[in-house]
Amino acid sequence: MRFSRCKSLPTQKSGKRVAIIGAGPAGLAAAGFLICRGHEVHVYDMMEEPGGLLIYGIPDFRIPKKNVREGTHELAMLGVRFHMRTKVVPGEGVREGEIGFNEILRGYDAVIIATGTWAERRLNVEGEDLPRVYPAFHYLFHYCRVEAGYERLEDLPPLGRRVAVIGAGLTAVDAAAVSKRLGAETVYMIYRRTINEAPARRHEIENLIKAGIKWIELAAPKRFIGDREKGVTGVELIRMRLGEPDKSGRPRPVPIEGSEFVLDIDAALIAIGEIPTPPIMNKELKINPDNTIWVDKKMRTTMKGVFAAGDVVTGPSLIGNAIASGLKAAQAVDEYLSGKISWDLTP
Numbered sequence: 001m002r003f004s005r006c007k008s009l010p011t012q013k014s015g016k017r018v019a020i021i022g023a024g025p026a027g028l029a030a031a032g033f034l035i036c037r038g039h040e041v042h043v044y045d046m047m048e049e050p051g052g053l054l055i056y057g058i059p060d061f062r063i064p065k066k067n068v069r070e071g072t073h074e075l076a077m078l079g080v081r082f083h084m085r086t087k088v089v090p091g092e093g094v095r096e097g098e099i100g101f102n103e104i105l106r107g108y109d110a111v112i113i114a115t116g117t118w119a120e121r122r123l124n125v126e127g128e129d130l131p132r133v134y135p136a137f138h139y140l141f142h143y144c145r146v147e148a149g150y151e152r153l154e155d156l157p158p159l160g161r162r163v164a165v166i167g168a169g170l171t172a173v174d175a176a177a178v179s180k181r182l183g184a185e186t187v188y189m190i191y192r193r194t195i196n197e198a199p200a201r202r203h204e205i206e207n208l209i210k211a212g213i214k215w216i217e218l219a220a221p222k223r224f225i226g227d228r229e230k231g232v233t234g235v236e237l238i239r240m241r242l243g244e245p246d247k248s249g250r251p252r253p254v255p256i257e258g259s260e261f262v263l264d265i266d267a268a269l270i271a272i273g274e275i276p277t278p279p280i281m282n283k284e285l286k287i288n289p290d291n292t293i294w295v296d297k298k299m300r301t302t303m304k305g306v307f308a309a310g311d312v313v314t315g316p317s318l319i320g321n322a323i324a325s326g327l328k329a330a331q332a333v334d335e336y337l338s339g340k341i342s343w344d345l346t347p
């Protein structure tokens with residue numbers, strides 16, 4: 001997977017320093033662009049290696065980590081400096097493995113925030129904190145760390161024979177496929193709308209159905225059943241019908257009173273969406289109500305010299321969109337550093 005935009009570097013250096021926070025596809029695409037424009041590029045990331053969700057979210061059978069590693073290695077060869085195991089925190093960094101956002105602001109001519117969506121949305125139903133009810137994003141993170149060689153398969157929390165995956169997006173699809181690979185005999189995919197409204201691509205869901213995954217549409221969890229000792233043993237679902245379109249334009253699922261039924265399960269993976277995680281939350285950086293970072297058409301945030309790109313700007317999206325957004329921000333940074341654009345913003 002290529003992130004760089006050139007084979008060799010320009011002989012003339014710009015003398016400008018750029019910090020990129022987040023080494024996912026958005027940050028890497030930006031790094032690949034800016035290094036080829038003669039800037040000094042430093043990438044900060046809290047994980048062990050660059051790649052973002054390409055390493056820590058998406059399993060190997062979908063995107064091989066080897067291909068991602070080839071691309072990040074090429075960037076390092078071109079001179080991109082990776083500061084791994086370095087979490088960017090508000091203010092000044094005090095603990096080992098941290099760097100303060102203020103330190104970054106002082107040290108660089110421009111900054112790109114590309115920190116993605118690393119928090120999981122909760123269902124907020126009874127029993128969600130029972131043992132073996134996992135946020136799918138979190139479970140896949142550990143599964144991918146096993147694949148990447150940072151954790152042992154034996155330490156992955158057990159799933160058992162019957163797994164319920166709640167949701168129908170990319171995370172849900174991978175969670176269902178991983179559950180099967182880990183030996184689950186029965187995997188249910190439970191979605192409150194129908195297959196036609198599912199965010200995952202149709203062929204992916206059809207592949208799962210072919211692989212034996214049981215699709216339960218028009219149903220939503222009301223509560224998880226079990227206790228702290230035994231863990232989850234069931235999920236109570238309520239049937240839904242489709243109502244008028246909601247803000248997303250899709251028909252709103254409406255619960256059908258009295259239609260509750262119970263499914264026996266040994267584990268549940270909740271995949272109902274991820275939430276953007278900006279590294280700072282202060283008055284100077286405008287954050288939208290859905291936690292995305294506000295940017296203008298040049299990817300400028302409300303802080304001078306600070307740009308943003310990728311899922312932290314759009315909300316959960318796709319690799320191609322993250323790459324395009326990283327390139328757009330990098331292009332704007334290049335224009336800013338060469339004085340072609342200024343900082344005149346009205347959010």
Ligand SMILES: Cc1cc2nc3c(=O)[nH]c(=O)nc-3n(C[C@H](O)[C@H](O)[C@H](O)COP(=O)(O)OP(=O)(O)OC[C@H]3O[C@@H](n4cnc5c(N)ncnc54)[C@H](O)[C@@H]3O)c2cc1C
Binds near residue numbers: 140279317319
């Ligand atoms: C399970 C799953 C499967 C998916 N499958 C597909 C697919 O098949 N096809 C597709 O196109 N898309 C898929 N996606 C979506 C795709 O992975 C994302 O859209 C893309 O990775 C977003 O890129 P990004 O660079 O914005 O963020 P990310 O890839 O999330 O990278 C963000 C980086 O920022 C770092 N970071 C976060 N906070 C800090 C901080 N405070 N300090 C330092 N570093 C920080 C993280 O460690 C991470 O490396 C999938 C997503 C998931 C969760």
